Amino acid sequence: xxxxxxxxxxxxxxxxxxxxxxxxxxxxxxxxxxxxxxxxxxxxxxxxxxxxxxxxxxxxxxxxxxxxxxxxxxxxxxxxxxxxxxxxxxxxxxxxxxxxxxxxxxxxxxxxxxxxxxxxxxxxxxxxxxxxxxxxxxxxxxxxxxxxxxxxxxxxxxxxxxxxxxxxxxxxxxxxxxxxxxxxxxxxxxxxxxxxxxxxxxxxxxxxxxxxxxxxxxxxxxxxxxxxxxxxxxxxxxxxxxxxxxxxxxxxxxxxxxxxxxxxxxxxxxxxxx
Amino acid sequence: xxxxxxxxxxxxxxxxxxxxxxxxxxxxxxxxxxxxxxxxxxxxxxxxxxxxxxxxxxxxxxxxxxxxxxxxxxxxxxxxxxxxxxxxxxxxxxxxxxxxxxxxxxxxxxxxxxxxxxxxxxxxxxxxxxxxxxxxxxxxxxxxxxxxxxxxxxxxxxxxxxxxxxxxxxxxxxxxxxxxxxxxxxxxxxxxxxxxxxxxxxxxxxxxxxxxxxxxxxxxxxxxxxxxxxxxxxxxxxxxxxxxxxxxxxxxxxxxxxxxxxxxxxxxxxxxxxxxxxxxxxxxxxxxxxxxxxxxxxxxxxxxxxxxxxxxxxxxxxxxxxxxxxxx
Numbered sequence: 001x002x003x004x005x006x007x008x009x010x011x012x013x014x015x016x017x018x019x020x021x022x023x024x025x026x027x028x029x030x031x032x033x034x035x036x037x038x039x040x041x042x043x044x045x046x047x048x049x050x051x052x053x054x055x056x057x058x059x060x061x062x063x064x065x066x067x068x069x070x071x072x073x074x075x076x077x078x079x080x081x082x083x084x085x086x087x088x089x090x091x092x093x094x095x096x097x098x099x100x101x102x103x104x105x106x107x108x109x110x111x112x113x114x115x116x117x118x119x120x121x122x123x124x125x126x127x128x129x130x131x132x133x134x135x136x137x138x139x140x141x142x143x144x145x146x147x148x149x150x151x152x153x154x155x156x157x158x159x160x161x162x163x164x165x166x167x168x169x170x171x172x173x174x175x176x177x178x179x180x181x182x183x184x185x186x187x188x189x190x191x192x193x194x195x196x197x198x199x200x201x202x203x204x205x206x207x208x209x210x211x212x213x214x215x216x217x218x219x220x221x222x223x224x225x226x227x228x229x230x231x232x233x234x235x236x237x238x239x240x241x242x243x244x245x246x247x248x249x250x251x252x253x254x255x256x257x258x259x260x261x262x263x264x265x266x267x268x269x270x271x272x273x274x
Numbered sequence: 275x276x277x278x279x280x281x282x283x284x285x286x287x288x289x290x291x292x293x294x295x296x297x298x299x300x301x302x303x304x305x306x307x308x309x310x311x312x313x314x315x316x317x318x319x320x321x322x323x324x325x326x327x328x329x330x331x332x333x334x335x336x337x338x339x340x341x342x343x344x345x346x347x348x349x350x351x352x353x354x355x356x357x358x359x360x361x362x363x364x365x366x367x368x369x370x371x372x373x374x375x376x377x378x379x380x381x382x383x384x385x386x387x388x389x390x391x392x393x394x395x396x397x398x399x400x401x402x403x404x405x406x407x408x409x410x411x412x413x414x415x416x417x418x419x420x421x422x423x424x425x426x427x428x429x430x431x432x433x434x435x436x437x438x439x440x441x442x443x444x445x446x447x448x449x450x451x452x453x454x455x456x457x458x459x460x461x462x463x464x465x466x467x468x469x470x471x472x473x474x475x476x477x478x479x480x481x482x483x484x485x486x487x488x489x490x491x492x493x494x495x496x497x498x499x500x501x502x503x504x505x506x507x508x509x510x511x512x513x514x515x516x517x518x519x520x521x522x523x524x525x526x527x528x529x530x531x532x533x534x535x536x537x538x539x540x541x542x543x544x545x546x547x548x549x550x551x552x553x554x555x556x557x558x559x560x561x562x563x564x565x566x567x568x569x570x571x572x573x574x575x576x577x578x579x580x581x582x583x584x585x586x587x588x589x590x591x592x593x594x595x596x597x598x599x600x601x602x
Binding site: 067079080155159168170172195198201 | 358361362365366452461463465466467468469521522523524525526527528529530532533534535538540542545547558559
């Protein structure tokens with residue numbers, strides 16, 4: 001019964017999404033696609049995808065919507081302008097799955113990437129064509145210095161992202177861990193400053209320093225756990241908990257040892273001898 | 275079901291063994307006196323007292339800026355360890371050995387209770403030099419108590435707390451980065467944050483580090499009396515959180531302020547959150563007072579300089595912390 005209703009849903013989804021969705025074998029995602037996509041990425045395809053999936057929040061041709069309003073399909077939309085953001089922002093937000101949002105009140109999170117690589121490429125080209133802006137940075141972690149990376153990461157990043165990049169919280173938002181993104185995306189995030197993150201320009205963190213930071217972030221994926229046991233590298237709370245689990249029983253054993261008598265002959269035996 | 279039974283069985287076995295006592299309904303002889311053990315106890319307590327006094331000496335001797343936490347910790351730990359060792363010796367060697375059955379409810383058998391009290395009383399003690407032992411115990415306990423109270427002296431006039439009130443800032447001191455390079459106002463950008471220090475000061479001094487932001491001047495709402503503290507919208511606050519003294523290492527900068535939480539400086543330790551537009555006022559978290567703000571000016575070569583000292587004293591709260599700091 002369940003199998004049959006699933007098939008029905010799948011058929012309905014296939015019909016509603018059109019032939020393109022079937023061709024890509026995409027899960028149902030709410031992404032609106034042109035009925036037939038060209039084989040190669042293009043600005044024109046990007047414009048179509050933008051109109052269908054982005055414009056309700058970012059406005060027509062990236063003009064931005066500054067106060068929430070109901071647009072096409074009664075979707076509540078508001079979002080920053082995308083003029084002059086260059087290729088770097090769309091490349092970062094789309095390839096990490098931070099965009100599109102399902103609701104404007106959501107924090108962008110590392111969800112599934114809903115567009116195909118060809119579609120991402122088209123959208124990036126389209127958004128970049130809306131104005132002047134920075135291109136996609138080139139990351140070269142091999143050229144960086146691990147120790148410089150640690151020092152810079154500690155100064156500018158670890159406050160939020162935690163010193164081994166496991167993420168955390170800032171008041172009002174989650175801070176993502178940096179374990180699952182690639183060097184280019186790390187470089188993009190530093191230069192873009194997504195969501196609540198500050199933006200670090202080349203003046204503040206040079207490209208060479210950025211390579212060091214990326215090298216350090218990559219290193220945190222396999223840190224050198226001197227204690228032998230990383231406990232997830234998530235910081236002092238689990239480590240303290242484990243310390244208590246080990247230290248508590250040790251203290252208990254010490255208490256028992258202190259409380260136990262020295263071995264002696266029972267007093268009655270001594271008395272009997274006398 | 276099975277595992278639970280195993281756990282219950284294990285607990286019963288463990289506690290059953292611990293609680294099993296020999297029935298003893300006769301008065302007990304104290305056993306032979308052990309002068310050696312007594313001397314050991316006295317010596318252990320004396321050493322404990324010395325360590326506790328060591329704590330007090332260390333606290334008083336070092337200036338508050340370079341108080342060696344390790345040394346304080348070692349002194350306290352050693353004092354407690356020697357007290358513990360003395361208690362162990364007392365427990366093992368000096369307390370009469372035989373135990374009394376404790377298998378009675380407190381109020382139901384007053385006669386038996388009385389009897390046991392009599393037995394304890396009549397059983398006598400193995401300790402011969404009670405006053406010496408009590409004295410040693412009092413010395414160790416007293417010294418430890420004093421050690422625990424010593425830090426309170428920092429509140430009063432006895433110890434020199436001047437360095438805590440000093441900040442290295444006065445009019446004209448240049449702001450420098452970690453490498454000691456002067457910071458030019460033109461190099462500061464929007465939507466990011468910078469760490470700065472007082473030129474020529476020890477960067478470890480809690481009065482030195484600053485967090486620097488360039489904000490939109492039209493959105494600044496600084497408290498009265500701080501006109502001109504933020505040239506071109508550049509504000510400087512102490513990087514030391516006013517709650518527990520951690521470094522303010524988080525700058526929350528919304529990409530799209532319409533929907534996202536607004537700008538804030540956040541301390542990563544306990545999430546005290548400060549509003550940089552309104553003079554560092556607390557908008558969330560345990561901090562009890564705003565971040566101290568440093569007035570700034572831009573000199574003729576475009577370098578940022580302090581235009582005075584902080585608005586308040588730096589660091590976690592204590593007496594008189596709202597008074598302006600003194601310049602070193």
